[in-house]
Amino acid sequence: MNYGGLAAGLLGGAMTESFSRALGGGGQGSVLLSPGNTERLVAKLSKMRGAALKIGQMMSFQDSKMLPGPIQEVLQRVQDRADYMPSWQRDRVLTANLGKDWRDLFSEFEEKPIAAASIGQVHKAVLKSNGRRVAVKIQFPGVADSINSDLDNIGILLAATKLLPKGLYLEKTIDNARLELGWECDYERELECAARYKELLRGDEEDVFMVPDVYPEASGKQVLTMDFLDGIGVTRVKSFTQEQRDWIGTQLLRLCLREITQFRFMQTDPNWTNFLYNAETNKLELLDFGASREYPDEFVKPYVRLLEAASRSDRLGIEQFSRDLGYLTGHESRIMLDAHVKSILTLAEPFLGSAPEVYDFKDQTITERVKALIPVMLHERLTPPPEETYSLHRKMSGAFLLCARLESKVPCRQLFLESVTESGFVDG
Known part of the structure; x- marks a missing residue:
């Protein structure tokens, strides 16, 4: 990604906005987050969606009103953009994790995803071994490898806007996001956590929670198969x-x-x-x-x-x-x-x-x-x-x-x- 180009674009957009205001063009708030620059940020952050949304979530504690208005808008628009992998790319991830005969694991596999999240997409399928309906979560390629660079660049962008107060300790927030995103990109770890959580709930007196079964034989570092709920x-x-x-x-x-x-x-x-x-x-x-x-x-x-x-x-x-x-x-x-x-x-x-x-x-x-x-x-x-x-x-x-x-x-x-x-x- 060309972050030098983005920085230049943001600076140019800020200068244009400043001239516009000087000539009576109105506008309030940071010139760095003018409407034009908001479009630039949305386009760029959408390409590193997982890292951008994790930072926003951590800074807002789930309540986006805790963040400055322009940052809220950027993160909401990034979240609303759902991108799917082309089928050839999806198949490459499945082959790398489950082997070239991965389709033999399923009696049915829906080609169109039923959902997309920040780091992957989900397909509905049926396991051949037991006939169970399952959800197959497939990670976008390159997400795990780009965590460090994406977070570093987001830190630079957020620091440049100067909209975040010093007391947010942005550097520590980013370090924590680095840790959590690393976990979330490791589907083998998630499989183990789901199994552990299911065991913890086994003794729940009210018996009101359902944790899906996970299937190691149809899972890998970037693929996770679990019961469809x-x-x-x-x-x-x-x-x-x-x-x-x-x-x-x-x-x-x-x-x-x-x-x-x-x-x-x-x-x-x-x-x-x-x-x-x-x-x-x-x-x-x-x-x-x-x-x-x-x-x-x-x-x-x-x-x-x-x-x-x-x-x-x-x-x-x-x-x-x-x-x-x-x-x-x-x-x-x-x-x-x-x-x-x-x-x-x-x-x-x-x-x-x-x-x-x-x-x-x-x-x-x-x-x-x-x-x-x-x-x-x-x-x-x-x-x-x-x-x-x-x-x-x-x-x-x-x-x-x-x-x-x-x-x-x-x-x-x-x-x-x-x-x-x-x-x-x-x-x-």
Whole structure:
């Protein structure tokens, strides 16, 4: 990719926009993200879609309103562009991973993809060995090899626009994206994570989650074959009753809390399309385990204690466990401490002892109130958050936002108390 050409194009576009404004042409905001330059960025970032969307997701924690408007627009348009591989290229990937006789593995294989994601596309098929309907995920060639260069170049572009505040610690965000994208491009790792997650859920008392079986004999580093799931996306709100919305929100939040406090292993991608509801089986079907990760006890223990302190509105406890975790250094200004503690208390609001027994997410303003504190924290922050935070808070934020979108009524306090008790990390 010719990034020198892109840089020159952006500079030229910025100069044109500046002259236009000087002559009374109107316009507001950064000249580097003028309408013309937005088109240039969308075209370029679409070619490195996986890296661009991962950075956007990590910076926004699933709520794109956290980002400047022009960046929101660029990332949304990149996400909306669905590119498919030509059949010859797709067949080359399948042959490299499954062998030249890969078609013999399937009694049926639909030539047209049913979906495209940021790093690959999905085909519907039927396994010859057992007659099971399956989804075959095929990675775009070159994605894994270009992660480092794509992320480096995105960092340069974002730094050049100067729209992102210093406190976002862009370099650390990019390093974390590098780690997670590497995981997501390794379909052999994802196969193992899906199998592990299925095992973790085996003892779930309510038996409401479905993880698809995976098939190693029809999978490889860039190909993953798993059971085809029939559920519908949980965000198709209009088709659900209030009772179903409440049940879905309750189960997904219960699962999120169990991932933290009991599994210490989480599927960290909060993309709402990864959660399906099957009305016939009354189960929630879970997809996409590429970004699954383990959390060490030395992180989980103080984190659970931090949440528990917040549920009791214990400000000193919040400060202490925040220092233990590395959120605070102990040298912060009072304005930073107040903003940090307030943000934790706001996030923990559904779990407070004073919270209603059933929390109504319909009218919640948690994300808006936390967003209002972010400028202060970005300006006053002395240290980047611990690495585990990027994925963990993205998933928790996604769970809250999903409950809000569903307008679910959830017994949050009860779910929290049960999870904390099961963790064994909090006395009493």
